[in-house]
Amino acid sequence: MIFTWNNPAPDGSLPLEELLVAFDRGRPARVLVCPAWFDEANKLRRFTIEVMRRLDALGIDSLLPDLPGCNESLAPLENQTLAGWRASMVAAGEALRATHVLTIRAGALVAPAGLPGWHYAAQSGPKLLRGMIRARTISAREAGLAETSEGLMAAGREAGLVLGGWSIGAAMFRELETAEPSLAAGQSDLAQSAIGGPGLWLRAEPDEDAEQADRLAALIAENIGDSAP
């Protein structure tokens, strides 16, 4: 279930080994999963793996690489950039011979354009930042500190920012301010309304929902079945 893949370094130095969770039985359909980010990654981790278990049962391989700087990765999070994560997901897709891509929330921002697939409940960069900045201003206010969204945005652009415990570098911060998910050829949006029930990223604490996982996996399996030669 746990494997590794080599993420090529942008400067041509030695690649860094990264971990992935995979249901890999060498079957024809292989779905690369680009996970949700930061706080939402925690809230949606179990849901994501539950969807992968169901895909496995439906005869579909799935591959969930760590984003460099996250989970067990040895790369420092504050050095990560949006462009770097995009390149990593392309590299992971190639190294793992993915045939499709499923993105979760902000994972849509790093979907390899060369793979057909689905953007589940895609989240934009500005909305992601807005939520995290707001959480920080609320907790600052509780602590009696005067921090404004505008001030934090300026600081983030300039020198990066720690939001919700996540170190976001200045380059990543600036990229996220304008990052919108875009559907490449063969990719389509899967809105939460197609899955039913409230999105689990809204939940104050991590949770799971078997019916939602069933529905998402079934939609993907149907879709792959329809497009099979």
Add this chain to the structure above:
Amino acid sequence: MTTLPNIDSEAGEAALDTELKALIADVLGLDPEQASAFGPESGLFGHLPELDSMAVAGLLTEMEDRLGIVIEDDDVDGEMLETYGGLLAFARAKLDPR
């Protein structure tokens, strides 16, 4: 963006109440029936341990999306977040600023 009827009416008020309760149910993982028991004095931020700043931020962002409002830094204060009644009054004022 917003599907709420005119909130001057009683039906509009009830729709806003239902929408807001549904939202809190989504955040707290409650059944809609449980959330319908929220009253004006029901405690939120500072009363429910799972409702931390990250969860409150998510709640406010979702309120913006579902109600079609924009919530500024200065709007967010202890009073508006402390009780269900405070949050409802805030949403009502945002939707009908007269």
